[in-house]
Amino acid sequence: MDKPSWIRPWEADIPPKLRVFLWQVFHRILPTAEALREKKVDVLPRCPVCWEASETLEHMFLECLVARALWDHSGLAHLGEGLPRHTFPLFLKKLLAVVHNPALVMSVVAVLWRIWRSRNWVVFEGKQFGIPALMRQFHQQIQEWLSLPRDQTDRLGRPPAPTVVVDGAGTTICMWDGAVRLGSHAAGGMVILNSDRALILAKGVHFLFLDDPMMVEALVLWEAMGWCLANGFTVMRFEGDTQVVIEKILWRDVRDNQIRAILEEIVNLFASNRGFTVRFVGRRNNRVAHLVARQALSLFPTTCRLFDFQAWLYSRM
Template structure:
């Protein structure tokens, strides 16, 4: 693979595990049943999804009914037409070389990942799945990647060594947030705007399907809260939550976590550009209202919580 394409893969705004996944495909070390048999691992020499033939990489990503259906419904039927398909890694190398838009690149990687994940659900968890469900997950994944752009950094835009986010004391309006996770399933976040005496003035919940990483959920919830305040013209706001690790990372401008580095960069930049915004840690007891909203939001899954009357619901429990 040419140097330009490798750089595109490794600098793409996708999780590190997806970069490793692409690398495994291109170097033919993805653990398909064919690869395992070649290493003398005792496995059934059949595709675990369709049982039609031996699971080669070409079958998995080209010929398996799940792969064909997902490529079709994702709108990629004609992508790569004219390229030789006798070996999938070579096909993928050539395909990536002709993709000129990041959105196309991310969409192709998301499709491959959904195919691989569906195969692993069958092999390791014995789960069944549907093409519409895979397509929803594909759309969500591409949307998340495209919604978190990583701008190229100039020498003057490097994050400073010292903290740039002020840890606020008391005073000013307060927005509290919290996230809850249902392991192996879904998650949700709750955001509450409080007045000076602690009465909720506004509350909303947000759902995160197929996401069960607590740190990611806390950060995405905080980002939703900050964006809402910016959109509604708030110039001063104290954001309070019980996610101490997340708050410490923001205060120290620590973006070294590969899972959430891009989101952390965005949050640090927002707090830097809005000096009236501060962040502060509070205990779970003080954050119970946001926690209640998050729990109620999770209980509403998979229905949307957009039209749920959180104000009336909170008033009945305060």
């Protein structure tokens, strides 16, 4: 996608989870009803919020009553006047291309995030909500983001990096693995070890309504690379047991239509971060990441976010 570098997900001046969200929007991989039905998941096609139309990206972010109300009440609706609305990623690309004020960029992303969160409240928690409450949360979200630590250039600062001892005898390693429950959801595990093979971090991630094993493996690697960059790791060796994905990355082969977008992002991250390398290891040598991925798969998404994977893994090493 030909877009200015400053709106690329990992370069946008927004919190990391919003960078992932924005990337998913651009590449149409949010699990809307339309996307799930294309993957043969048996869900109702109608918008769960208004029931007026099929739930597409275009309807959810531009046409649904919640979307229209949030755009109007936020005072941002005029920014999108005259822009093409038949494809939402194109609409968003052109909108962000003309919005140069960082505060406005943050507000646009906050509107999208509120729309997505309110939709998920209805789908997963059965909650009802009103526009005034959503607007209060919108303004609170903006204030929360503005209060995050920033560097001298007024951009979001990186959180302090964990204490890592890396000497000439070894390299900091990030192992990763994915696990899939077909027709339901998927999860991934990432484990970071220092040069002495001591555990620094164990982290599980969860993906709802995603059951393509190669996509899951690639997304877990992308998440792991993003976490390492956000936490100041500049020299890393990423190890995984998915030979097909790793060979595509090493050969820069991004022709696979199913995972082309995420492969392009990963290849670009490796190209722009010379301290990052990747290699294939067998399942036996990747056992700890596999354990974390399987444990994450067994947990409900909310529990997955709260679970102490590091303490759990310590008890099994």
